[in-house]
Amino acid sequence: xxxxxxxxxxxxxxxxxxxxxxxxxxxxxxxxxxxxxxxxxxxxxxxxxxxxxxxxxxxxxxxxxxxxxxxxxxxxxxxxxxxxxxxxxxxxxxxxxxxxxxxxxxxxxxxxxxxxxxxxxxxxxxxxxxxxxxxxxxxxxxxxxxxxxxxxxxxxxxx
Amino acid sequence: xxxxxxxxxxxxxxxxxxxxxxxxxxxxxxxxxxxxxxxxxxxxxxxxxxxxxxxxxxxxxxxxxxxxxxxxxxxxxxxxxxxxxxxxxxxxxxxxxxxxxxxxxxxxxxxxxxxxxxxxxxxxxxxxxxxxxxxxxxxxxxxxxxxxxxxxxxxxxxxxxxxxxxxxxxxxxxxxxxxxxxxxxxxxxxxxxxxxxxxxxxxxxxxxxxxxxxxxxxxxxxxxxxxxxxxxxxxxxxxxxxxxxxxxxxxxxxxxxxxxxxxxxxxxxxxxxxxxxxxxxxxxxxxxxxxxxxxxxxxxxxxxxxxxxxxxxxxxxxxxxxxxxxxxxxxxxxxxxxxxxxxxxxxxxxxxxxxxxxxxxxxxxxxxxxxxxxxxxxxxxxxxxxxxxxxxxxxxxxxxxxxxxxxxxxxxxxxxxxxxxxxxxxxxxxxxxxxxxxxxxxxxxxxxxxxxxxxxxxxxxxxxxxxxxxxxxxxxxxxxxxxxxxxxxxxxxxxxxxxxxxxxxxxxxxxxxxxxxxxxxxxxxxxxxxxxxxxxxxxxxxxxxxxxxxxxxxxxxxxxxxxxxxxxxxxxxxxxxxxxxxxxxxxxxxxxxxxxxxxxxxxxxxxxxxxxxxxxxxxxxxxxxxxxxxxxxxxxxxxxxxxxxxxxxxxxxxxxxxxxxxxxxxxxxxxxxxxxxxxxxxxxxxxxxxxxxxxxxxxxxxxxxxxxxxxxxxxxxxxxxxxxxxxxxxxx
Ligand code: SF4
Ligand code: SF4
Ligand code: SF4
Ligand code: FES
Ligand code: FES
Numbered sequence: 001x002x003x004x005x006x007x008x009x010x011x012x013x014x015x016x017x018x019x020x021x022x023x024x025x026x027x028x029x030x031x032x033x034x035x036x037x038x039x040x041x042x043x044x045x046x047x048x049x050x051x052x053x054x055x056x057x058x059x060x061x062x063x064x065x066x067x068x069x070x071x072x073x074x075x076x077x078x079x080x081x082x083x084x085x086x087x088x089x090x091x092x093x094x095x096x097x098x099x100x101x102x103x104x105x106x107x108x109x110x111x112x113x114x115x116x117x118x119x120x121x122x123x124x125x126x127x128x129x130x131x132x133x134x135x136x137x138x139x140x141x142x143x144x145x146x147x148x149x150x151x152x153x154x155x156x157x158x159x
Numbered sequence: 160x161x162x163x164x165x166x167x168x169x170x171x172x173x174x175x176x177x178x179x180x181x182x183x184x185x186x187x188x189x190x191x192x193x194x195x196x197x198x199x200x201x202x203x204x205x206x207x208x209x210x211x212x213x214x215x216x217x218x219x220x221x222x223x224x225x226x227x228x229x230x231x232x233x234x235x236x237x238x239x240x241x242x243x244x245x246x247x248x249x250x251x252x253x254x255x256x257x258x259x260x261x262x263x264x265x266x267x268x269x270x271x272x273x274x275x276x277x278x279x280x281x282x283x284x285x286x287x288x289x290x291x292x293x294x295x296x297x298x299x300x301x302x303x304x305x306x307x308x309x310x311x312x313x314x315x316x317x318x319x320x321x322x323x324x325x326x327x328x329x330x331x332x333x334x335x336x337x338x339x340x341x342x343x344x345x346x347x348x349x350x351x352x353x354x355x356x357x358x359x360x361x362x363x364x365x366x367x368x369x370x371x372x373x374x375x376x377x378x379x380x381x382x383x384x385x386x387x388x389x390x391x392x393x394x395x396x397x398x399x400x401x402x403x404x405x406x407x408x409x410x411x412x413x414x415x416x417x418x419x420x421x422x423x424x425x426x427x428x429x430x431x432x433x434x435x436x437x438x439x440x441x442x443x444x445x446x447x448x449x450x451x452x453x454x455x456x457x458x459x460x461x462x463x464x465x466x467x468x469x470x471x472x473x474x475x476x477x478x479x480x481x482x483x484x485x486x487x488x489x490x491x492x493x494x495x496x497x498x499x500x501x502x503x504x505x506x507x508x509x510x511x512x513x514x515x516x517x518x519x520x521x522x523x524x525x526x527x528x529x530x531x532x533x534x535x536x537x538x539x540x541x542x543x544x545x546x547x548x549x550x551x552x553x554x555x556x557x558x559x560x561x562x563x564x565x566x567x568x569x570x571x572x573x574x575x576x577x578x579x580x581x582x583x584x585x586x587x588x589x590x591x592x593x594x595x596x597x598x599x600x601x602x603x604x605x606x607x608x609x610x611x612x613x614x615x616x617x618x619x620x621x622x623x624x625x626x627x628x629x630x631x632x633x634x635x636x637x638x639x640x641x642x643x644x645x646x647x648x649x650x651x652x653x654x655x656x657x658x659x660x661x662x663x664x665x666x667x668x669x670x671x672x673x674x675x676x677x678x679x680x681x682x683x684x685x686x687x688x689x690x691x692x693x694x695x696x697x698x699x700x701x702x703x704x705x706x707x708x709x710x711x712x713x714x715x716x717x718x719x720x721x722x723x724x725x726x727x728x729x730x731x732x733x734x735x736x737x738x739x740x741x742x743x744x745x746x747x748x749x750x751x752x753x754x755x756x757x758x759x760x761x762x763x764x765x766x767x768x769x770x771x772x773x774x775x776x777x778x779x780x781x782x783x784x785x786x787x788x789x790x791x792x793x794x795x796x797x798x799x800x801x802x803x804x805x806x807x808x809x810x811x812x813x814x815x816x817x818x819x820x821x822x823x824x825x826x827x828x829x830x831x832x833x834x835x836x837x838x839x840x841x842x843x844x845x846x847x848x849x850x851x852x853x854x855x856x857x858x859x860x861x862x863x864x865x866x867x868x869x870x871x872x873x874x875x876x877x878x879x880x881x882x883x884x885x886x887x888x889x890x891x
Contacts, residue, residue, distance in 0.1 A: 042341045055318075056340035056347055057327035064329045 001036040003047055010051045022052045030063055039073045067121070075110040075117035077155045080134045083120050086127035091145075095131050096120055098145045102152065102159060115156060163229040168236060174227040181209060181222040184235065191235050192244060192273045194251075195310035196223035197358050198411045199418065199554075201319060206310050208247045208273065211235045219243050241277070248278040254289040255361075256305045264362030266375040270308060293336045297344030298815040299351050299367050299427055304336040307363035313337060313355035316410075322549060322569050325349040337363065350800065351816050352542065353426035357410045357419065368427060368812050369405040373397070378404055384415075384734060384741040385425035386477045386727035387804050389657030390541040391736030392417035392425050396728060401748050403429050403728060416521050416738035422542035423801055427812040431726055432747075434809040436710045438723040439750075449721070454751070457722055458759055464703045464720070465760070469494060469679035471699055474669065475687035476659035477804070478753070479732030479743055483664050485757040486685060494679050495669040498692035499662035500879040501629040503671045505655065508638025511777045512646075516667070519621070519652040521738045524551055527621035527650050529558040529575075529614070533589075533641060534626035535882075537656070538569045539800045541625055544656050544737070545569045548623065558618065560611060562588060563626075565795075565860070566853045576611050581857060582793045582883050583785040586633060589640045590780055596647040620648040625656035627795055630881035636781025643780040656737050659804070660727075663735040674699070674878065681705065685753070686724065688712045691805055691866040694796075694881070695842075695874035707753055710809060713868065724753040785883050792828060792859045794839065795882040796874065802864035822848035823860040824888070832890040837861070839886045842873035859886065 001009075010029050019025060029052065033044045045059040052059075063069045070078075081087075081096040096107060099118055103111050107120040126132035129141020133151070140151060149159065165174045167184050174183045179202065184191050194206035202223045210219040214232035219240065222233070234240065252274060259265040293304040309328070314337070318324035325339045325347040339347035356364045378397040385392045385406075393415025395407045406421070406429045413419030441457035442449040452460075472495035474486070497503070510516040521544070524530045530551060538545040545567070551557040552573040561570055561577040562585065571577060580588050591603040595612030603609055622645055628637055645651040657663050665671070674696045682704040689696060690713060698704060698717065706718040709726045729749040734741050787793055799818030801807040807817040822835065829835075829850045837844045837859075846861070854860055863870055877884055 045340070055324035055327075057324060057338070060329060060340050061327040065331050 003043060006033065006036065006044065007047050007051060010048065014051065023054050025052055026054055026059065026062055030069055034069050040069055040071050073110070076115050077135050078117045078119060080119050080121040080124065082122070082124050082126070082130070082132045084123040086130040087132055090130040092131040094145060095133060095143055095148070098148055102148060165227050165229070165231040165233065167233045178227050179223060180211065180225045180227050180231070180233055183227050184222065189235060191222050192277045193223060194269065194273065194308060194360055195312060197312050199320065200312060200315045200358070203311055203315065206247065206308065208244055210240060210243045210247070212237050212240050244277045245279040248274055249282055249284070251308050252278065253282060253284040255308070262306065262362040263365055263370060268362060269360035289333065291334070291336055295338050295342045296367070297339070297349065299812060300344060300356060301365045301367050301370065302337050303363050303365060306361050307337050308361055309335060310360060312358045312360065313364055316354050316358050319553065320550060321350070321352060321354060321546065322572055323348055323350060326355060345816070350542070351423040351427065353408065353421055353423070354410060357408050366405055368430070373399050373404045379746050381744050381746050383744045384660070384736065385421070386660035386734065386743065387424040387428055387806055388541050389659050389662055389737055390417065390543045391660050391734060391738070391741045392421055392543050393741070394421060394425050396429065396745070398746060401746070403432060403747065417543045417547065420543050420546050423813060423816060424803065424806045425543070428806040428810045429728055430812050431806065431809040432728050434710065436809055438708060438711055438721065441723060442715070442721040444719045449715070457720060458756065460720055461705060461722070462760060464705070465681055468681045468702070471677040471679035471682045471701060472496070473682065473684040473687050473693065474665055475685065475692050476662040476665045477727060478661055478686055479730055479734055480661065480664050481732045482753050482757070483661065483668055485754060487668050488762045489757055489760040490683055491763050492669045494677055495671055496674045496677060497665050497669065497671050498687065499657070499659060499665045500671050500673065501631070501634045502655070502657055502662045503666040504635040504879070505624070505629050505638040506666055507774070508635035508781060509642040509653070510774050512639045512642035514776060518655040521654050521656070523652040524557065524621045524623060524654060525555060527557065527619045527652065529560060529618040529620045531560045531562065531615070531620060531622045532570065533562045533622060533624045533637070534628040535563045535565045535567070535795070536797055537626040538567060539797060540658060540803060541656050542800055544625060549573050558614065560614065564855060564858060576614050578607060578611050579855070581855065583783065583787055586636055586640050586781055586783040589644055593644050593647055593780060596644070615648065617649070619650035621650055621652040621654065623654045623656065627797070627882040629658055630879060631883045632880050633781070633784050633883065636784055639777065639781035654737065660736065661734040667735070684714065688805065689714050690868060690871035693878055694866050694871040695876055696878045722756060723751040725749040725751060787857065787885060791885050791887055792857055794837070794859045794861060794884040794886040796861045796863065796870070796884070798866070799862055799864050805865060808865050817864050818862065820863050822846045823851040823854045823862065824848050825854045825856045825858070826850040826852055827856055828859070828888070830888065830890040834891040836889045836891040837873070837886055838889065839873060839884055840876055842875050844869060844873040845891055859888070
């Protein structure tokens with residue numbers, strides 16, 4: 001998506017008239033940016049700020065507050081591994097280190113081919129299926145270490 | 160309001176509805192430590208250091224957010240409270256750098272003070288200290304995030320009080336830090352008012368001009384009045400061994416009408432005294448060339464040249480009362496002009512209707528329910544006045560109504576109602592309001608005006624006139640109209656915010672004329688710069704021209720005698736400000752003094768000429784004068800906030816954040832070219848422009864940082880008008 005296209009999309013969003021205040025479109029607009037750009041850059045934030053009449057710094061605050069927004073370049077697929085209590089008790093930490101071993105990255109890093117970013121994550125509300133992993137918006141519950149290569153291959157892993 | 164009793168530490172205290180426990184305690188001399196609380200800010204309850212024990216409440220409560228209730232029993236100094244406090248401070252100190260010896264805040268740091276008084280004796284913390292190592296440097300402000308305690312005072316100050324929201328918290332939790340957008344103050348729209356620096360309790364937000372320059376405890380602190388504009392803000396000038404180190408407002412402590420708020424000029428413009436354009440010795444034209452001479456010689460020449468001659472007096476209006484009175488005595492009051500001529504015209508109109516030119520003190524707005532603000536660009540000309548108006552709404556619940564032409568970022572967001580009309584219609588709009596106040600069944604035919612009128616009915620109303628009004632060809636007519644209107648509302652106080660610091664004294668002491676009407680033999684220019692204070696005006700042909708100026712101004716080259724004088728930071732005296740008599744004080748030494756020079760000149764016997772005599776009274780509002788023909792725009796030439804009074808030209812600090820020179824046009828009025836040719840009478844100016852949809856159609860705003868020669872020439876014949884000037888634009 002180009003910035004001009006993005007601006008158009010934000011305008012459409014505004015036209016939907018869902019909210020009484022422009023500021024309320026901030027999260028939906030940033031989410032659109034998250035899905036369509038490798039990172040929510042300052043240029044993206046400038047567009048959001050202009051279109052929604054929200055001060056620049058407020059846009060940056062929101063973009064950098066939520067863990068699901070990336071202001072640094074991310075991979076095509078973001079793999080989130082939960083290591084909060086339920087998941088940790090059921091092996092979340094092991095899942096994380098196995099993933100990192102397979103992809104040869106540290107938590108938070110992106111593979112050199114730009115395909116995967118691995119993140120250690122807080123509770124995703126999937127505790128009933130702990131340990132839980134998500135890849136972009138797909139979820140995997142009760143994950144076993146042996147399943148990991150198969151999951152990765154679905155997203156184009158060549159290993 | 161009905162008061163009630165609360166008991167704090169065994170003492171019966173009187174409290175009023177809406178007050179917090181902290182406020183009641185403060186008023187009764189009971190100290191509760193605070194970090195995030197600040198009396199000028201909305202309470203936030205972020206730091207927890209103000210915890211107190213309340214009888215009946217299971218847990219400790221933050222005194223800064225707790226509303227006092229009848230019969231509440233509060234304890235601020237029990238063992239439990241002391242331990243909790245010490246715990247809070249311990250947690251803050253755990254990750255606070257230990258660099259008081261090199262920190263500029265040391266000696267006036269609230270963490271230092273509160274830490275000593277209420278902190279733990281030692282820390283139990285064993286983890287490594289967190290290092291954020293994020294330092295953000297703007298042109299005048301620096302944020303050293305390792306010192307920040309995340310109290311959010313700066314964010315509330317900038318975002319709510321100033322209405323700017325430059326600063327924010329980036330990242331979350333442990334990694335959170337304070338920054339403008341992208342670390343860039345300028346892009347984030349910082350106006351460099353310095354208020355965030357002022358309220359930061361620690362050494363995190365710093366004045367870069369002061370960094371490593373001196374220590375708070377050893378400087379001489381002098382309260383004086385900023386004379387960079389008619390707001391006349393009270394400011395503390397700190398100096399050491401006669402050298403100025405910084406200016407501080409001390410928001411919340413300062414007892415001036417500005418309560419410590421300053422603008423970029425008052426906060427950072429002090430270094431005009433160290434400008435390399437300062438004039439160091441008197442100059443005399445000998446054989447066509449300016450030569451340095453001694454002051455005694457200069458005085459001798461001056462005496463000779465003015466003896467028995469009629470003076471054309473050109474006055475800039477930031478002089479003190481004492482200086483102006485001396486000037487009046489030695490040069491006379493009858494043949495003078497001033498940069499306050501427009502203001503004078505306004506008051507003349509006012510006086511014709513009211514019978515007096517006396518207007519009210521700024522603080523009178525606090526007695527009103529509704530404040531009607533008439534004028535534009537107050538935030539550029541008298542920045543602090545616009546802040547105070549904003550705060551009157553936010554803190555004191557006043558109803559603010561605007562009548563003007565252009566939107567105002569500062570005021571519109573808090574205005575209850577606004578009438579933004581074409582500049583030609585200002586007077587007619589005010590007349591509708593007059594009719595509406597006289598006749599409750601009046602309908603103007605315009606719904607906006609009717610609602611505006613309705614929101615004033617039965618309210619105690621004050622008027623604040625400021626900004627570009629005084630530079631409009633209609634100044635006198637607006638003066639009449641406002642005077643007439645003010646007699647038709649309840650209350651009806653009128654505050655006329657002078658453009659320059661002592662405009663009031665100038666207009667009351669001198670009978671001002673238009674420069675073209677001056678008919679003397681010798682020109683005397685005091686403190687002025689022709690291009691800036693009298694744009695488009697040429698000095699009358701005269702035998703001799705004398706200049707009193709602190710700087711090498713462009714006029715020096717055309718003068719016959721130039722005598723250096725001091726700038727306001729080096730003066731003692733008073734000015735007649737917007738809030739009554741204001742004091743100007745200094746401990747600095749000066750080489751040249753206007754007052755001293757003047758006292759050596761003979762006093763003129765001008766007789767008992769009284770200027771009050773001849774104002775004819777009228778009993779009607781003013782008449783609309785402005786017209787615009789098809790294809791014409793009404794131009795406002797506006798000095799940027801930083802450039803007002805040439806501050807950015809002489810101050811290195813302010814030069815770093817100076818604004819731009821650009822023409823702003825409504826997109827519909829803008830041509831397709833990149834540059835335009837602007838035409839006013841015979842004047843022409845080639846300039847780049849920007850489309851700006853906040854500029855109403857049919858109007859144009861030329862923002863300048865400095866009234867340079869070309870701008871001044873372009874405005875030939877317009878003085879004293881800078882607004883409502885008929886102009887044409889052509890592609891270039
Ligand atoms: S100087 Fe004023 S405008 Fe700039 S960040 Fe601080 S409070 Fe905001
Ligand atoms: S920079 Fe200062 S005022 Fe702002 S949050 Fe940090 S400590 Fe508080
Ligand atoms: S508003 Fe005027 S008086 Fe106040 S600090 Fe600024 S320049 Fe000085
Ligand atoms: S703890 Fe892992 S999803 Fe809730
Ligand atoms: S001063 Fe009350 S919580 Fe900070």
